[in-house]
Amino acid sequence: MINQAPGLEEFEQTDLSLFILETNGILLGNDRSYVREISRFERVHIRVSLKAGRPETFTQRTGAVPEAFELPFKAIEALLDHGVSFHVAAMTDPRLMSENERKELIERLAEIDPFVAANLEEEICDPYETTIVRMAAYGLDPVKFFTRGIEFAEREG
Amino acid sequence: MPKGKARLVLELLRESEEEGEDISFGEVLASVLTKAPELAQHARDLWKLSPLPPRVALALLYLSPEWRPYARVAAHEFLAYLVDLKEKGCQVEAKERV
DSSP, X not given: OGGGSXXXXXXXXXXXXXXXXXXXXXXXHXXXXXXXXXXXXXXXXXXXXXXXXXXXXXHHHHOOOGXXXXXXXXXXXXXXXXXXXEEEEEOOOTTTSOHHHHHHHHHHHHHHOHHHHHTOEEOOOOOOHHHHHHHHHTTOOHHHHHHHTHHHHHHHO | OOOHHHHHHHHXXXXXXXXXXXXXXXXXXXXXXXXXXGGGGGOGGGGGGTTSOHHHHHHXXXXXXXXXXXXXXXXXXXXXXXXXXXXXXXXXXXXXXX
């Protein structure tokens, strides 16, 4: 539980104004008691990073079972229910995510809450050195991706 | 087009979408009010959020019972704009690549 990760308790003792907790939403969606615990901290903001708009692409990108696709959305519902400050981010770069999948993701968020969907932070994949190294390790050609990458997403439909 | 506070939130969402996360909410708010100074009367209690990242400030705004109804109106308007904008952007990008 949260009290086994004392970072937030320690943060409460500081005079810093904001702690942004980054999560993929898996743990928070699987066990709402995490969210209840987090709601005790007024200066904590949660950034939920979504990986996909469909179960099959979620599995493709994360290696997790398709059933886990629902968990980040359950986390978002729990965060709303507990009045926690949060927003959602997603890598909707058209080289990685097709336009149809992006729309499905936004529509899914809008079904939960229209403002959460409207406040979506859409991310673009930048060619940082670490990104290039990891792409190469996974057998992707970074040069091809960053010059012609939109074709990857277009093939998905 | 929404009016008053709802329009202010709509313009904040649009500006945040265009500017990304590299600037503060205060800069986003200032930019909106430069373009639409008539909204300044509705923005007085938002300046306290200035140092925050835009998405964080907007999330806090949504938690405020006073702002929440206006934020929901703005969100409905913005969602249509968001999807349409990106679709057009993607079509242009695809044509340019061809």
